Amino acid sequence: KAGVTQTPRYLIKTRGQQVTLSCSPISGHRSVSWYQQTPGQGLQFLFEYFSETQRNKGNFPGRFSGRQFSNSRSEMNVSTLELGDSALYLCASRGTDEKLFFGSGTQLSVL
């Protein structure tokens, strides 16, 4: 069974640009969530989607948004990038067993 797949693995952007990250959950998982990991703030919850609906949202500005498609795949978007948005963005999916499985992440660098 394939794990959580995130693309791209690495991304370099400049300030002011926008970026879209993609996540394919484990087959059969309908719940997807996103986390940001930085050396300073650690792992922080961004948002969670279930059946195309946002169920929960962390304390991040509106520049961070996401969506989920009917096939459970999810995307997150960051607009007007700032230097502080440089981070590892992790996607996780959850099945009925309540276990949360993470992907390898997308390393975003903002220059």
Place this chain on the structure above:
Amino acid sequence: AQKVTQAQTEISVVEKEDVTLDCVYETRDTTYYLFWYKQPPSGELVFLIRRNSFDEQNEISGRYSWNFQKSTSSFNFTITASQVVDSAVYFCALSARGGGNKLTFGTGTQLKVEL
């Protein structure tokens, strides 16, 4: 508010030593879930265990064991006979019942196992 504290920033041991990673949590919820994840240099968070607050039974899985003590709000993780492949950052996390995928993570403990 929920909080997870991993006071050990970095631990270095020699292979075959036993090592315990500490985790202390704070929550006002009566039902909650505790997790441990391993993050190797590749970046992926590898799921190790999920325990609900009603189950204080200790668990052993191979060389891994977990000691959950509600009285001290601790959920410690022990690796027996450590190996170099155990080198990674280990995170303890907490979620409330009904909190879905919203986990509160500790700051992690970097474990280095040397030959």
